Amino acid sequence: YYALSAMLIAGCIYKYIEYRGAEKEWGDGIRGLSLNAARYALLRVEHGPHTKNWRPQVLVMLNLDAEQAVKHPRLLSFTSQLKAGKGLTIVGSVLEGTYLDKHMEAQRAEENIRSLMSTEKTKGFCQLVVSSSLRDGMSHLIQSAGLGGLKHNTVLMAWPASWKQEDNPFSWKNFVDTVRDTTAAHQALLVAKNVDSFPQNQERFGGGHVDVWWIVHDGGMLMLLPFLLRQHKVWRKCRMRIFTVAQVDDNSIQMKKDLQMFLYHLRISAEVEVVEMVENDISAFTYERTLMMEQRSQMLKQMQLSKNEQEREAQLIHDRNTASHTAAAARTQAPPTPDKVQMTWTREKLIAE
Known part of the structure; x- marks a missing residue:
């Protein structure tokens, strides 16, 4: 009882001093403590967070x-x-x-x-x-x-x-x-x-889906964003669907299982769909093509070429790949496929928009 009485008296004294405006002479002590705690916390978080604790x-x-x-x-x-x-x-x-x-x-x-x-x-x-x-x-x-x-x-x-x-x-x-x-x-x-x-904070979705087209491997940020959105009342009743792109000759079943396991480790609940497309419909910026570009860049650096020589070498490789794809398409004479969803931005799509 004595401790509670002492705390009550101390609180009354603080409120009285705050009401009388004594902080004009010696400052607000609570604010000083808050600033000191904020400074201490900023010094503690100087280094970046761990990958598992990353959030936007x-x-x-x-x-x-x-x-x-x-x-x-x-x-x-x-x-x-x-x-x-x-x-x-x-x-x-x-x-x-x-x-x-x-x-x-x-x-x-x-x-x-x-x-x-x-x-x-x-x-x-x-x-x-x-x-x-x-x-x-x-x-x-x-x-x-x-x-x-x-x-x-x-x-x-x-x-x-x-x-x-x-x-x-x-x-x-x-x-x-x-x-x-x-x-x-x-x-x-x-x-x-x-x-x-976009919806306001007062709106509520009674259903629907949040679709994610997971094309380029980016570490899972495309999956993290809809997961965070679904924590809010506006999006809570929406279901999350993840679409990934595969070629016709890929193992779509195994790819779906791997992606489901990846989501399981991320503790994200979502439906997984694998969309099979022919190679000509898949953009040049998919994960496999990205790896090829990185390997080519490393090769050019190892060759220690100048900037102009690198540009000429890159253009030569690009022309050869284009010619090989054109020749392969002419040999197969595959019937034209209907237009499908544009996965990434291209120059033609940017002009059309």
């Missing part, structure tokens, strides 16, 4: 309109559904100009972003950069967002909607440069297309 720490890139309002608020809804209040979330944006001229607009934009984060229940930090160009500002955010070990490993952004318009030629250039910066920083990139059609 997201940097959300928002676009602002002329009134400093967020163009795609559903991007924050998707972020809160993906993160569920766990891990690190940094919401960033860029204003073009100089800080001396744009500091008032920057403050107003930051207030708008914080208000939207509160509405969408997105727990995280807001970081706004004023730069001479949008491209440089996004590059600065990718490089410098975060503090110490509390840094992002994933960049989330919306697909550029006006990249085909002639009056906005820098839209697709900024997007491509951002992809390159993210790759150079060894970070994952999530691009949300048609983000304005």
Whole structure:
């Protein structure tokens, strides 16, 4: 009883001092302890996490309109559904100009972003950069967002909607440069297309599927993202399906068993479907072709060729492979197959879009 009484008296004294405003003279002790604990924790997490503990720490890139309002608020809804209040979330944006001229607009934009984060229940930090160009500002955010070990490993952004318009030629250039910066920083990139059609936090799906086309071996991130989404109330009743691509002469049954075992070790519940396609329908960026490209790059490095010689050698190998595939197709004279799902982006598909 004496201990409880002492704790009660100490609490009353603290509340009285807090009410009287004594912190104006000697500061808030609790805040000082919090800052000290935060500093200690940041020093402890200086090194990266273990592979098994990896989860997306997201940097959300928002676009602002002329009134400093967020163009795609559903991007924050998707972020809160993906993160569920766990891990690190940094919401960033860029204003073009100089800080001396744009500091008032920057403050107003930051207030708008914080208000939207509160509405969408997105727990995280807001970081706004004023730069001479949008491209440089996004590059600065990718490089410098975060503090110490509390840094992002994933960049989330919306697909550029006006990249085909002639009056906005820098839209697709900024997007491509951002992809390159993210790759150079060894970070994952999530691009949300048609983000304005994404569900809000108040919506609930009574069924449906979350389909994953697992083509290139990427360590399982494509499987982790829908798993995290299904932890949220919006997607909880959706079922997860994973489609993988195999050639006609591959052992589809064994491939399905291996993928099911892989999901079992990841503790992910999902349906597995193997889609058989002929070799001509499979993109050149599948896992096997990727291995061939890596082996060729290593071979060129071992040969110690110059840059121009490497380009000529790579083009020669590409021409030989193209000629061999064309000759094989002419010999077999296989009937044309119907169009199937486009697995990866090609130059023709990009122009068609």
